[in-house]
Amino acid sequence: MEKKFLIDSDYSNSRLDKWFKFTVKNLPQSLIEKLIRKNKIKVNRKKVKSSYRLKDGDLVEVYDIDKFKNKVKDEKFQYKASKKEKSSLSSLVLEDNENFIVINKPCGLAVQSGTKSPKNLIDILKNTKFFDNQKPFIVHRIDKDTSGLLMIAKNREYAQLLTSLFRLRKIHKTYLAISNGSIDNSIKNLKDELIYYENKKKFSQSAFTNIKILKKNEKYTLSELNPITGRKHQLRKQLFNIGNSVVGDAKYNITKRNSSKQRLMLHAYKLKFKINDIKYNFKAPYDKSFEEFIKKNI
Secondary structure (H helix, E strand, O other), X not given: OEEEEEOOHHHOOOEHHHHHHHHHOOOOHHHHHHHHHOOOEEEOOEOOOOOOEOOOOOEEXXXXXXXXXXXXOOOOOOOOOOHHHHHHHHOOEEEEOOOEEEEEEOOOOEOOOOOOOXXXXXXXXXXXXXXXXXXXXXXXOOOOOOEEEEEEEOOXXXXXXXXXXXXXXXXXXXXEEEEEOOOOOOOOEEEEEEEEEEOOEEEEEEEEEEXXXXXXXXXXXEEEEEEOXXXXXXXXXXXXXXXXXEOOOOOOOOOOOOOOOOOXXXXXXXXXXXXXXXXXXXXXXXXXXXXXXXXXHO
């Protein structure tokens, strides 16, 4: 049996596979890929990839999927935040408007719930005044142990817009990092082919970051980093590759110095972008532990 769907503005710029799971039927990713390969899912009467970004007015045709059952979703744990936690988080919000908020995320707080991280930012924010009758949309990520600027959309339109701006590198990010050892002043950028694995397959992604040395001695270097690409653990991997791992990084660490006791000394410091000719420029102060480490050691 054939089913037809006309895409409206609510789902414009959504990935085909994600739209399908949310709107048509929640099937395993591997099965969706198979259906696309066999021309059971087409857009505008053509075969496209699962990553295809839908456009307003696109016609999606789906064939012979009635025999497949919805994938049963595991009930997600939702962290119940205390009043104190909600209050302390409120003090870290740097921007709050009708479309998004910007928060100075503390080190050690996961963005989303996980098996090892029940306490998370999204669950805390859901029940605050910042998302009254609204749903938080994640548009970019920072690691649990990285502190600093995180932007969260309040509606689907801005979620898609901000996601696109990040993907097109129209949002400029600046990080501060304290590394082990002395980084050579002649190094102005970091360029790597970063390896990762997906379903036991090996992939390589180009990564590029501009770097500026702010302060250093023989033991440590404070640097400003501007990632041009946005790869997983990009800055941590790139600093590790030049022999100057981030202080407190237990995963990408050469010297093992302070890896078990010290917090990760990586801070998302600035965000800069423009929407509808309005310029946004956010700066997040780093916490006392970051400040005291600089004073005592560099």
